[in-house]
Amino acid sequence: xxxxxxxxxxxxxxxxxxxxxxxxxxxxxxxxxLMVVLFLAPSFAGLGLFVAAILVLLILGRIPIRFAxxxxxxxxxxxxxxxxLNTFFAGGDPTPEMxxxxxxxxxxxxxRNGLFVGARLLLLVALTSLLTFxxxxxxxxxxxxxxxxxxxxxGVPGDxxxxxxxxxxxxxxxxxxxTERIIKAQMARGGSFDQGNVFRRAIAFVPVLVPLILSSxxxxxxxxxxxxxxxYSSGAHRTRMxxxxxxxxxxxxxxxxxxxxxxxxxxx
Amino acid sequence: MPDAIIACQALTHVYLRGTPLxxxxxxxxxxxxxxxxxxxxxxxxGSGKSTLIQHFNGLLKPTSGNVxxxxxxxxxxxxxxxxxxxxxxxxxxxPEYQLFEETVLRDVAYGPKNLGLPDETIAERVDEAxxxxxxxxxxxxxxxxxxxxxxxxxxxxxxxxxxMRPKVLVLDEPTAGLDPRGxxxxxxxxxxxxxxxxxxxxxxxxxxxxxxxxxxxxxxxQGWVLMEGPPNDVFRRGDELQRVGLGLPxxxxxxxxxxxxxxxxxxxxxxxxxxxxxxxxxxxxxxxRHGAH
Numbered sequence: 140x141x142x143x144x145x146x147x148x149x150x151x152x153x154x155x156x157x158x159x160x161x162x163x164x165x166x167x168x169x170x171x172x173l174m175v176v177l178f179l180a181p182s183f184a185g186l187g188l189f190v191a192a193i194l195v196l197l198i199l200g201r202i203p204i205r206f207a208x209x210x211x212x213x214x215x216x217x218x219x220x221x222x223x224l225n226t227f228f229a230g231g232d233p234t235p236e237m238x239x240x241x242x243x244x245x246x247x248x249x250x251r252n253g254l255f256v257g258a259r260l261l262l263l264v265a266l267t268s269l270l271t272f273x274x275x276x277x278x279x280x281x282x283x284x285x286x287x288x289x290x291x292x293x294g295v296p297g298d299x300x301x302x303x304x305x306x307x308x309x310x311x312x313x314x315x316x317x318t319e320r321i322i323k324a325q326m327a328r329g330g331s332f333d334q335g336n337v338f339r340r341a342i343a344f345v346p347v348l349v350p351l352i353l354s355s356x357x358x359x360x361x362x363x364x365x366x367x368x369x370x371y372s373s374g375a376h377r378t379r380m381x382x383x384x385x386x387x388x389x390x391x392x393x394x395x396x397x398x399x400x401x402x403x404x405x406x407x
Numbered sequence: 408m409p410d411a412i413i414a415c416q417a418l419t420h421v422y423l424r425g426t427p428l429x430x431x432x433x434x435x436x437x438x439x440x441x442x443x444x445x446x447x448x449x450x451x452x453g454s455g456k457s458t459l460i461q462h463f464n465g466l467l468k469p470t471s472g473n474v475x476x477x478x479x480x481x482x483x484x485x486x487x488x489x490x491x492x493x494x495x496x497x498x499x500x501x502p503e504y505q506l507f508e509e510t511v512l513r514d515v516a517y518g519p520k521n522l523g524l525p526d527e528t529i530a531e532r533v534d535e536a537x538x539x540x541x542x543x544x545x546x547x548x549x550x551x552x553x554x555x556x557x558x559x560x561x562x563x564x565x566x567x568x569x570x571m572r573p574k575v576l577v578l579d580e581p582t583a584g585l586d587p588r589g590x591x592x593x594x595x596x597x598x599x600x601x602x603x604x605x606x607x608x609x610x611x612x613x614x615x616x617x618x619x620x621x622x623x624x625x626x627x628x629q630g631w632v633l634m635e636g637p638p639n640d641v642f643r644r645g646d647e648l649q650r651v652g653l654g655l656p657x658x659x660x661x662x663x664x665x666x667x668x669x670x671x672x673x674x675x676x677x678x679x680x681x682x683x684x685x686x687x688x689x690x691x692x693x694x695x696r697h698g699a700h
Contacts, residue, residue: 321505329493
């Protein structure tokens with residue numbers, strides 16, 4: 140039983156790679172730009188190029204491709220649903236009919252649409268996990284905070300948002316570990332969670348959910364106390380042990396990404 | 408070995424195999440748990456203790472090697488791991504966090520209920536289990552487990568496993584985080600159950616507990632079994648233990664310091680043994696005086 144094995148989303152993979160070495164601000168901006176490009180890419184060919192780009196980035200970041208693929212698993216259900224709904228309900232153009240299933244009509248245009256949107260979704264997940272694979276939560280927060288600083292004047296609480304995000308990210312693996320621990324503890328008491336219909340399984344999960352929710356409350360309270368004990372207050376200007384510094388590599392990466400984005404937009 | 412309830416052979420476990428976070432926790436561990444004994448497993452943090460005990464009831468699957476419970480291979484073709492979980496009761500660290508029911512009675516009943524026992528048998532076992540951890544069912548039974556003290560909650564969790572009547576009870580750091588009174592109460596219950604013939608495996612960081620409870624000790628280090636034997640033999644190798652970040656029971660340290668200064672005292676592990684050894688070395692007179700009360 141290793142739950143965490145199946146959920147590499149939001150998981151940082153410590154490595155010494157060119158991608159890990161980039162400034163988090165560069166990586167956040169690049170990811171955002173690439174996301175926009177992803178939504179503007181007009182064709183399957185465009186998405187294909189995108190896949191190639193992500194593969195190159197994975198290799199650059201020394202992230203095993205199989206590991207990254209496992210990270211796509213949670214999104215898979217959503218993708219299937221998208222493809223299904225599009226096939227039957229979105230009448231693309233042109234819409235040659237493939238087959239009928241009762242009142243449902245499957246269309247080729249719909250299927251094409253569904254696959255396109257589905258692929259886009261998968262790529263979106265792959266892109267964002269690329270960011271979290273190569274950037275530690277602490278770096279992410281610092282990067283976000285620095286990027287949001289200019290918006291402070293118009294009332295954007297950048298540091299609080301960044302703090303909330305990093306806490307959420309930080310606790311994803313912890314919660315999974317906790318869930319695994321509690322499941323194991325109840326299994327040791329003869330509990331089983333994979334038998335019977337959905338309803339029975341949901342009930343069987345109560346002995347896991349109650350302790351899990353309790354411990355989440357306990358954890359957040361402990362965290363709040365720990366932060367207060369260190370005089371955390373929002374808006375206070377904190378200095379860093381490691382100040383962010385842009386290097387040549389960051390300039391190169393920015394130029395490459397922005398260049399590629401501009402090329403895609405112009406070719407559209 | 409005919410009297411081994413649990414036997415692990417050449418057990419290896421690799422976490423997250425095939426991912427960048429791969430980590431080897433066990434590297435060829437061969438240990439056995441014998442009927443009626445109290446086996447202590449000690450070792451520094453990260454030495455593989457918790458991973459090892461999760462193999463005892465089939466919660467983790469060995470990467471290689473095998474685990475037998477009552478002679479049956481847990482991962483063989485005709486394996487029945489749910490049955491193994493009935494025979495090997497496992498209590499994780501801080502087990503009070505696994506309580507979930509509205510009342511103590513119902514929480515303790517969760518295990519036996521999962522075994523599919525009839526209601527009267529369940530009630531009987533719950534009652535007995537609560538008694539054997541020193542909680543009066545009439546007083547505690549209908550209370551919410553979350554209204555109890557830390558030590559009481561932990562004893563409820565222990566009762567929850569005891570009510571399944573396992574052949575072996577595996578406890579992962581049972582006294583961690585308890586106050587001295589809660590600790591003493593729990594140790595006392597463990598001793599009493601052990602005296603009644605219950606087989607135990609206890610993972611602990613506390614050497615005084617090892618000295619007090621254990622019949623046999625396994626020392627883990629970096630996924631290996633570093634030493635194995637009776638507490639006396641293991642604690643005689645204090646230097647080696649210290650090298651891997653472990654210590655000695657306080658009494659053993661005192662006696663060894665005396666020995667190194669040339670005082671002819673016999674080996675001792677517990678305070679009582681040390682007192683006897685020191686008074687004997689002083690000529691026995693003091694021993695008699697102390698022995699009088």
